[in-house]
Amino acid sequence: MGTLKNHVQLIGNVGQDPTMITLDNGKKGAKFPLATNEHYKNAKGEKQTQTDWHNIVAWGRTANIIEKYVNKGKEVAIAGKLTSRSYEDKNGTKRYVTEVVVSEILLLGGNE
Numbered sequence: 001m002g003t004l005k006n007h008v009q010l011i012g013n014v015g016q017d018p019t020m021i022t023l024d025n026g027k028k029g030a031k032f033p034l035a036t037n038e039h040y041k042n043a044k045g046e047k048q049t050q051t052d053w054h055n056i057v058a059w060g061r062t063a064n065i066i067e068k069y070v071n072k073g074k075e076v077a078i079a080g081k082l083t084s085r086s087y088e089d090k091n092g093t094k095r096y097v098t099e100v101v102v103s104e105i106l107l108l109g110g111n112e
């Protein structure tokens with residue numbers, strides 16, 4: 001059961017081309033937004049779609065795969081863990097971010 005702690009699995013579409021970063025030590029990273037959709041019917045029986053956006057971060061080998069094969073619209077499945085961090089923006093306001101740090105990625109459909 002220990003492997004179930006802080007474990008996230010998502011299937012969705014990449015919202016924009018990944019942003020690649022390289023740290024001073026040469027470690028490569030990738031960031032992109034992922035949209036997941038939930039479909040349901042409202043009280044009138046009309047089909048509705050709710051889209052949630054997730055901040056995705058990957059490092060090392062996974063980031064290399066993302067750089068080569070992932071672009072806006074691509075459907076992917078990811079597994080990873082939730083992380084939270086805070087930072088100060090250029091105006092000195094403290095901001096909080098929750099991200100999914102990817103441990104595995106599976107490339108699914110084409111660009112849609």
